[in-house]
Amino acid sequence: MTCLRILTLVLALTGLSALTSSYALAQEDPGPLRITIEEGVIEPLPFAVPDFIAENGAAKEYATKIARVVAADLQGTGLFREIPKDAFISAVTSFDSPVQYADWKAINAQALITGAVSVGSGGRLTVKFRVYDVFSGAPLGKGLQFGGTTGSWRRMGHKVADAVYSRITGEGPYFDSRVVFIAESGPKNARKKRLAIMDYDGANVQYLTDDRSLVLAPRFSPTGDRILYTSYESGFPKVYLLDVANVRRRVLDDQPGTMSFAPRFSPNGRTVLLSLSVGGNTDIFSYDLASGQRKRLTSAPSIEIAPSFSPDGSQIVFTSDRSGTSQLYIMPSGGGEPRRISGGKGRYNTPVWSPRGDLIAFTKQSKGSFHIGVMRVDGSEERLLTTSFLDEGPTWSPNGRVIMFTRETAGASGSSALYSVDITGRVLKRVPTNTPASDPAWSPLLK
Amino acid sequence: MNTGTYISGIGHVLLIAWVLFGGLFHRSQDTVSVKATDVSIISEEEFAALTRPQAPPVNPEPIAIPTEPTPPQSEDSAVPEPATEKPPESPEPPQAETPPAGEENPVVEGPPTPPPTEQVDVPEPPSDTPTPRAAPRIAETPTEPVPPETQPSDTVSEEVTPDPTAETPKPETDATAPPETTTRTVTEADTPASSAPIASIRPVARPQKSARPAPQKPPAEDDATAAAIAAAVSEANDTPAPQTETPRPASPSGPPLSRGEKDALRVAVSSCWNVGSLSSDALRTTVVVAVSLSRDGKPKPGSIRMLSSSGGSAGSEKQAFDAARRAILRCGARGYKLPSEKYDRWRDIEITFNPEKMRIK
Numbered sequence: 001m002t003c004l005r006i007l008t009l010v011l012a013l014t015g016l017s018a019l020t021s022s023y024a025l026a027q028e029d030p031g032p033l034r035i036t037i038e039e040g041v042i043e044p045l046p047f048a049v050p051d052f053i054a055e056n057g058a059a060k061e062y063a064t065k066i067a068r069v070v071a072a073d074l075q076g077t078g079l080f081r082e083i084p085k086d087a088f089i090s091a092v093t094s095f096d097s098p099v100q101y102a103d104w105k106a107i108n109a110q111a112l113i114t115g116a117v118s119v120g121s122g123g124r125l126t127v128k129f130r131v132y133d134v135f136s137g138a139p140l141g142k143g144l145q146f147g148g149t150t151g152s153w154r155r156m157g158h159k160v161a162d163a164v165y166s167r168i169t170g171e172g173p174y175f176d177s178r179v180v181f182i183a184e185s186g187p188k189n190a191r192k193k194r195l196a197i198m199d200y201d202g203a204n205v206q207y208l209t210d211d212r213s214l215v216l217a218p219r220f221s222p223t224g225d226r227i228l229y230t231s232y233e234s235g236f237p238k239v240y241l242l243d244v245a246n247v248r249r250r251v252l253d254d255q256p257g258t259m260s261f262a263p264r265f266s267p268n269g270r271t272v273l274l275s276l277s278v279g280g281n282t283d284i285f286s287y288d289l290a291s292g293q294r295k296r297l298t299s300a301p302s303i304e305i306a307p308s309f310s311p312d313g314s315q316i317v318f319t320s321d322r323s324g325t326s327q328l329y330i331m332p333s334g335g336g337e338p339r340r341i342s343g344g345k346g347r348y349n350t351p352v353w354s355p356r357g358d359l360i361a362f363t364k365q366s367k368g369s370f371h372i373g374v375m376r377v378d379g380s381e382e383r384l385l386t387t388s389f390l391d392e393g394p395t396w397s398p399n400g401r402v403i404m405f406t407r408e409t410a411g412a413s414g415s416s417a418l419y420s421v422d423i424t425g426r427v428l429k430r431v432p433t434n435t436p437a438s439d440p441a442w443s444p445l446l447k
Numbered sequence: 448m449n450t451g452t453y454i455s456g457i458g459h460v461l462l463i464a465w466v467l468f469g470g471l472f473h474r475s476q477d478t479v480s481v482k483a484t485d486v487s488i489i490s491e492e493e494f495a496a497l498t499r500p501q502a503p504p505v506n507p508e509p510i511a512i513p514t515e516p517t518p519p520q521s522e523d524s525a526v527p528e529p530a531t532e533k534p535p536e537s538p539e540p541p542q543a544e545t546p547p548a549g550e551e552n553p554v555v556e557g558p559p560t561p562p563p564t565e566q567v568d569v570p571e572p573p574s575d576t577p578t579p580r581a582a583p584r585i586a587e588t589p590t591e592p593v594p595p596e597t598q599p600s601d602t603v604s605e606e607v608t609p610d611p612t613a614e615t616p617k618p619e620t621d622a623t624a625p626p627e628t629t630t631r632t633v634t635e636a637d638t639p640a641s642s643a644p645i646a647s648i649r650p651v652a653r654p655q656k657s658a659r660p661a662p663q664k665p666p667a668e669d670d671a672t673a674a675a676i677a678a679a680v681s682e683a684n685d686t687p688a689p690q691t692e693t694p695r696p697a698s699p700s701g702p703p704l705s706r707g708e709k710d711a712l713r714v715a716v717s718s719c720w721n722v723g724s725l726s727s728d729a730l731r732t733t734v735v736v737a738v739s740l741s742r743d744g745k746p747k748p749g750s751i752r753m754l755s756s757s758g759g760s761a762g763s764e765k766q767a768f769d770a771a772r773r774a775i776l777r778c779g780a781r782g783y784k785l786p787s788e789k790y791d792r793w794r795d796i797e798i799t800f801n802p803e804k805m806r807i808k
Contacts, residue, residue: 032737032795033704035713038804040720040774079724105780110773133769135776137748140769170726170766356727401727423727 042426044081045168047074047111048104050092051085052127058119062153066117066127069157073175074165076201077402078427083109095128104134111140113164123149127156131164141167154203155446162445172399175200178443179395179404180218180227181418183207184436188412193438195229197244200397200442202418202432208247217393217439221265224443228252228263228272239263239274241289253287253294262306266313266333273297273307273316284318286333297335306350309333310377311357317341317377319349328362330377341379350393353377354400359423361394361403372405374423385425389414393438398445404431406438704785704792712783716798719778722805725766732759732767733801738775742790744782746775754797771800 049071054063074080089103095116104112115129128145132138146159155176162173183196183205192211195218198204208227209215216237218229227242234251239260242249252272253260259277266273272287276294283298284307298304302322309316310333317330320338326347329338342348346366353360357377364371364384370391375382390408397404401422407430408416416438418431431440704712722730739750751772756764775798785793 032797033709033712033793034797034799035709035716036799036801037713037717037720037774038801040717040722040800040802040805042723042805043721045721045724110777133773135773135780136751136769168766168769169724170729170763 044079045110046081046083046108047113048083048088048107048109049074049113050088052115052117052129053092053095055095055116055118059117059125062119062125062127062150063115063117066153066157066160067113067115069154070113070115070129070161070164072201073158073161076429077165078422078429079169080111083107095130099132099134101132101134101137104132109134111164111168113160115160119150125150125153125156127160129160129163131167154199158199171401173445174397174399174402174442176446177398178224178446179418179431180208180220180229180441180443181433181437182215182218182439183433184416184438185211188414195227195242196437197227198433200431205434208242208244217262217441219264219441220443222267222269222444224446226265226269227441228265230261230263237261239272241272252289253285253292264308266309267311268313273309275305275307284316295335297331298338308351308353308360310353311355315377317351317353317360319351328360328379341375341377342382343379344382352394352396354396355398356400359400361396363392363394363405372403372421374403383425385421385423386419386428390416391419393440395440395442397442402427404440404442406440408438701789701791704789708786708789712785712793712796715778715783716774720770720774720800722770722802725770725802726763727806728760728763729766729770730759730802730806732763733757733799733803734764734767734771735797735799736768736771736775737795737797739795740779740783740785740793742787744779744785746779746783748776751775767800767802771798774800 049067052063052067054060071082075082087107089106090100092099092114095114099112099114110133112132112134113129114132115127118126120126124147126145126147128143130143131140133140144160144163146156148156158175161175165171165175166173177200178197179200180195180197182193184191184193186192193215194207194211195209195215196205196207198206209231213231213233215232216230218227220227225244227244229240229242230237231240232238233240237259238254239252240249241252252263253274253276255276257278260274261277263272263274265271266286270289272289274285274287275282276285281301282303282305283296283300284304286295286297287293288295297307297316298318298320300320300322302320304318304320304322307316307318314333315330316333317328318338319326320329321327323340326349327340328342328348328351329340331338341360342362344364344366346364349363349365351360351362354374359374360377361372361374364373369387370389371384372386372391372394373382373384385403386405386407388407389410390406392406392408394403394405396402397420402420403423404418404420406416407419408414415436418433418437418440419428420431421428431437734756735754737750737752737754738746740746753764753768753771756767759767783793
């Protein structure tokens with residue numbers, strides 16, 4: 001009987017509870033309807049770039065080309081999808097004419113970029129543009145105008161694309177930047193390498209050295225006006241400093257009996273980190289460019305190589321095999337006890353600190369494959385972005401969104417090329433170059 | 448709906464209270480165990496003497512149980528105790544005072560509860576008291592039945608003679624028009640032979656709730672004049688013409704959106720929420736966006752605004768909000784499919800866009 005009593009009580013309480021719940025639901029907050037959305041879609045944002053308006057006859061040559069550079073930059077990110085011109089309903093005949101939003105909505109153009117180009121006296125090129133959020137029916141920010149020489153029309157296109165990209169994504173720009181790399185030629189067993197520089201998209205290639213001596217691992221200075229690289233010109237690997245403007249160069253820390261390589265600028269550009277091989281042991285040193293003073297930062301009997309500063313200059317990430325295999329370590333910029341951050345199976349090399357400071361890109365060799373990956377500065381959240389026969393040498397874009405690296409194909413006829421991947425790993429593409437290429441290093445954003 | 452909810456809630460509470468304190472499952476019935484009766488052996492002469500016919504008593508005792516068993520001296524529980532087996536002297540079961548059926552209806556609409564004194568007339572349930580012998584209750588000579596008119600009643604009762612002037616009770620029908628709904632005076636002479644209703648009236652519709660009373664139309668002016676006056680007043684006040692839209696109530700009324708209807712709206716918006724072009728910072732930014740919809744389900748672009756944001760940098764708020772606004776406008780371009788009868792419920796919406804699950808892992 002007691003059980004029956006308890007059961008009845010429980011049932012009654014349950015009924016009362018359900019009644020209370022239903023009452024609470026019925027008497028919900030009388031305010032506006034509230035919903036939460038936690039899952040969306042990840043797809044390129046459709047945009048339209050009609051040919052820019054040529055405001056005078058001399059500008060006709062550039063109006064279309066600049067618009068094409070803008071479209072290619074945005075499309076190349078993988079975050080945008082250009083709507084082809086033949087789908088356009090209305091034409092933009094004047095830079096200041098009102099936008100027919102309905103026509104652009106009809107073709108699902110979510111962003112519209114209009115621009116105008118004029119060439120003034122003295123060959124000064126002026127480009128102005130506006131970005132529209134079609135579905136909001138309003139401009140996305142104010143219009144902008146750039147000026148320059150006609151010879152820099154590609155840069156002006158990159159500038160426009162950078163502004164559009166930043167306004168829509170919130171990311172920092174990176175189109176108006178350059179890449180220094182090693183241009184290769186000849187068979188694999190007798191390959192010739194030259195130092196070259198190009199726009200980030202592979203255009204405007206210029207060679208900085210000839211192919212008489214082997215060159216490796218170029219690195220831009222924080223201001224982009226100087227380049228460090230390793231050359232075998234003297235028969236031994238030595239670090240050189242090259243001035244981009246006049247292509248003058250000089251060797252750094254030319255000590256007899258030493259080999260120097262894998263240089264990297266400090267964030268302020270006044271100090272260079274490099275690895276020196278002395279007496280069969282390789283350690284990391286800092287080199288003051290002004291005074292020529294050298295300071296040892298590691299002193300272990302193992303190999304310490306490939307140092308890279310954190311953006312604030314307080315820490316250094318590097319590779320060491322002190323544990324038996326190549327792993328990543330972090331130590332204070334003035335030297336000190338290193339802390340291992342890589343914990344996965346495999347060999348880790350060529351770490352590079354992100355310009356944002358939150359990630360470290362690296363090359364990983366594991367199970368017969370090479371990967372480009374990223375991890376947090378504490379070694380957590382390791383993600384491998386690529387996999388191939390040989391991927392190595394990552395370099396960050398100025399905004400920390402994209403990584404460029406070298407990919408080499410297998411076999412005697414295999415060659416190397418430059419690829420880029422964004423940090424999501426979803427957008428992988430080859431960077432067009434006229435020749436096989438390797439060892440890319442991304443410049444900071446041009447001024 | 449609320450009345451039923453209240454009644455049901457009160458019913459549950461009473462049921463719990465009843466179970467806890469009412470003694471529904473009182474253990475008194477546990478004491479009903481094997482009944483035993485003391486017997487004694489008597490001789491045949493004693494039996495004959497006992498069963499010998501006797502003259503009927505002139506005044507029979509009301510309680511014809513001459514051999515009422517004497518309670519034993521001991522506290523043996525097996526001994527029957529008629530007093531405990533009888534129902535309570537004043538039976539007031541909870542059902543009588545608060546019948547469940549009575550709780551289903553409002554008290555003011557139900558019949559008056561009969562006073563407790565009238566419970567006396569309720570015949571008592573059969574008792575387990577031992578039945579007295581038949582001998583004292585059966586007379587040898589049957590008496591004449593007492594005519595009913597010779598039995599004056601002790602209580603004064605109402606006149607039971609049918610009153611010819613009284614209305615004949617009408618048979619209960621499903622729907623009967625109340626007399627006050629008619630506009631014509633019906634005399635008895637006009638009363639139809641049959642009291643069955645010829646037609647039922649239409650039930651009165653529930654009045655529309657509105658926060659503002661509807662503007663009263665001037666009775667003595669035609670539509671053209673009214674329109675002209677309204678236009679003149681509107682122009683003089685520099686205010687827009689009166690909207691044909693229903694005035695916005697202070698708080699939404701009507702049934703809320705069902706879970707399925709909310710999910711449908713959520714899916715519709717999320718299908719256009721493209722976070723692929725957002726920066727890492729923007730993907731850490733949660734924004735709460737307010738939007739008002741027109742009756743056809745289309746968002747009003749001017750009503751979209753960011754109420755709050757959290758998680759990201761200040762610069763990423765704009766990108767996160769822009770993406771949210773594009774999502775609302777794109778998928779609402781043809782109008783969100785929402786129940787029009789619940790427009791008050793979805794006229795104003797606050798949407799929280801939380802990209803936590805969409806971040807780069």
